[in-house]
Amino acid sequence: MADISRRRSPDLIGNGAVREIYALHAPELYRFALRQLGDGCAAEEVVQETFLRVWSSARGFKPELASMRVWLFAIARNVVIDETRSRLRHDKRMAAARTAAARGGQMSSDIAHITINRRLVQAALLRLNIDQRTALVETYLRDRSYSEVASELDVPQATLRSRVHFGLKALRLVMTEMGVHREV
Structure with missing residues (x-):
């Protein structure tokens, strides 16, 4: 050797x-x-x-x-x-969110849940492919029309709808893998 x-x-x-x-x-x-x-x-x-x-x-x-x-x-x-x-930064953020939720009553709890949910969705979106992520962010999170987004991305509306459909399926799977379960 x-x-x-x-x-x-x-x-x-x-x-x-x-x-x-x-x-x-x-x-x-x-x-x-x-x-x-x-x-x-x-x-x-x-x-x-x-x-x-x-x-x-x-x-x-x-x-x-x-x-x-x-x-x-x-x-x-x-x-x-x-x-x-x-890990320490993540643990501090989670502890701060839990503390704020416990101290501040229902309103703080709601804000903490929104913050945590937002972070979880952001992390899950980063695990999707770029086309699906773009389609979901533009149509769902930015509440833009399919025609407007399809035109901007220079793809047919059917392609965009397909990306959204499969992106949502992939997002559900990623969220499940992350330990996040849907609330009924």
Whole structure:
């Protein structure tokens, strides 16, 4: 096996070196992330994000400064910090919404529910393809007519209606996957 820890950065991308590096270091990076976050899914995402950053910034690797392992763990540490900060922000927003709902009575509760629902819908919409998302946002959320939106997007109205129909189905599925259930 070639000494991949001493390769110059342009060689990292070619010849399957990233795959080699992944095979050598991914399990160890996963265990590191799992110890830090306590969540297997989040640890897998950290490893994936680490190697995405490795691939996109391969030219930043300087073997004279640190070994490949040290570089990978530095990147993974930054990804873990980013993930932790993201979780904390999310938890703070949710706690603030719950506190406001509990303290402020029904009106605050309604505002909190609206805010939470809005965030959930935004997150779900981001998981749809761009055509369906655009169709739903323009027709449902901005309350524009099909003819106006179809004209602007330069598509037939039937195509737009189809995008809305399948977009709503996809949105329901995404919301279900997110743990959101319809209220009767």
